[in-house]
């Protein structure tokens with residue numbers, strides 16, 4: 001089968017250069033390739049195009065760093081039924097569900113033909129969020145527990161339906177869509193690139209830097225402009241600060257759920273310190289406003305660089321003390337170890353990504369497998385991988401990544417200080433008007449703190465962005481949470497949930 | 510096993526901010542803007558054209574904090590007309606109070622618009638139920654942070670509770686997605702009277718980036734009166750704390 005072969009740093013691809021293959025061929029080739037976990041689908045979506053439907057698929061090959069782009073089409077009069085790939089490889093379920101929900105295309109043999117997010121422009125309006133078709137089981141010893149959409153804490157909404165036998169969870173189904181705001185539609189409805197960048201920052205506010213970086217990567221590939229290496233370094237610093245802040249926050253959240261108050265408050269304070277560092281750099285605690293196309297509004301200065309280095313060193317030192325305390329507390333280990341296990345083969349089957357996949361022995365980390373920007377040039381990243389797949393493994397990956405990110409930030413700032421501290425910044429101001437290549441596709445693949453973030457921007461013949469198709473890593477990983485709690489006591493759900501900390505709005509868009 | 514804990518404790522030290530009313534944020538923080546009218550509107554028109562949410566109007570010259578994302582772009586395009594200060598006292602009991610005009614030196618807080626029973630009932634203790642209806646998680650995290658070791662809002666008897674039955678009011682974040690509209694209404698109805706309603710964040714105040722989205726249903730705000738409007742994307746914990754304290758009569762806006 002023919003793909004357009006590219007990588008995460010190459011230029012935008014003219015749409016006509018992406019081969020269109022018959023669906024049967026696409027199906028057969030993907031069915032074969034995905035059996036090997038070196039491959040996984042990063043994105044697969046449909047887009048109406050001049051009276052027909054064109055489907056695009058981004059397949060990542062972790063062994064060679066290649067990105068394989070394929071497409072197939074469905075003419076207006078074709079029958080809207082395709083043999084399902086999910087039936088063979090469950091990892092395709094969110095993509096096929098999305099295509100079916102939006103456009104009414106049916107996937108024959110699809111084992112899980114459920115709504116994905118109830119978008120406002122869905123094909124079939126007969127169902128709504130309030131009558132999600134939950135899976136049920138009958139039996140005298142079974143009972144159901146419904147949680148949500150509003151949860152106990154200050155978090156986003158989503159509905160969880162447990163089927164339990166006594167205390168034990170047999171099945172968890174997660175119904176999402178409550179957060180659907182029409183992000184992708186808003187992207188296409190505006191030509192204002194600043195507005196689009198702000199939308200990218202709002203896809204998932206806890207991953208504002210990562211989503212904005214993925215979007216600007218796509219835009220810059222479309223404009224074809226070179227950018228100074230220092231800009232890549234500053235984006236890398238922002239991304240790693242975001243990662244530190246959130247991994248620390250989740251360490252605190254896990255501590256809270258097992259009643260380990262010392263760890264909780266220590267992590268709260270350390271997260272405050274991390275996001276205040278970002279705020280002192282750019283004025284926003286979540287780094288909103290920091291990532292802009294072609295340039296930056298907040299170039300580093302010698303004082304800011306010194307401030308960040310000082311704070312990051314202190315945060316890393318104190319966080320390491322918390323990490324050691326967790327490791328030396330048997331009461332914590334008793335809760336975290338052997339709990340919420342997702343074995344490697346299941347993680348591969350559902351296409352898991354990010355720190356959750358790494359905790360289950362899959363070395364999926366775009367910083368190493370599909371490097372971009374600073375990871376393609378200045379840092380050769382070594383992913384943190386654990387094999388146990390339990391809550392402790394996910395926590396350990398977080399712990400080690402905080403310290404790793406702290407080292408990266410320090411190194412990047414050191415380069416900055418050596419090269420530019422005395423003089424003016426080499427980074428230009430942002431450019432929201434740069435012309436974009438017409439009728440092209442460009443993607444940004446960025447490893448956020450949760451995992452693989454993908455933005456695919458497509459332009460029309462006038463060079464306007466007509467679609468930005470967004471994938472948050474949560475789209476893959478929600479299924480991992482459902483698998484993790486199978487067979488566990490329902491009281492362990494909170495720590496299983498926190499050990500993933502997935503995004504609702506990133507999923508619902 | 511006690512030694513590592515002592516180490517953590519020693520490094521942690523004291524974290525609570527001693528006087529929350531005296532907090533100064535970093536000069537980088539983009540808070541209340543100050544507007545200056547000049548004869549020349551060319552730059553302003555450019556700024557208004559690129560504003561991602563249409564928060565800026567040229568004639569009459571005004572900036573609506575309820576729509577603003579605090580991205581700072583307008584101040585870069587029209588630096589003679591707009592300047593952002595680090596003033597976090599942004600809350601208002603009226604939606605109109607969020608509109609900043611040239612010469613304004615603070616965000617107006619019209620105490621006559623505050624229902625008197627609020628301070629009578631809630632000034633000693635206030636439990637809130639937060640409902641995220643399309644919020645992007647950053648704002649929910651900021652609300653969570655108001656109770657953390659640094660801000661420790663619990664010192665004033667203010668906190669968040671799980672059940673609406675235990676709550677004295679509702680805090681809404683997000684533009685109110687259609688898929689959450691019913692759940693929000695059910696939750697609000699479950700809170701006993703008298704109750705307080707807070708719209709937290711620019712998305713809750715106006716819809717923000719999603720003001721025109723067809724996936725959003727803002728009819729809730731036509732049916733219910735908001736007691737406190739808090740701008741921000743996301744709303745900084747200090748904006749929330751200052752707004753509530755001022756609403757409850759514990760703090761005056763000069």
Ligand code: SF4
Pocket residue numbers: 556559560561562563564565572576577578579580581582583584
């Ligand atoms: S700071 Fe506010 S008013 Fe100014 S451009 Fe940004 S959103 Fe618009």
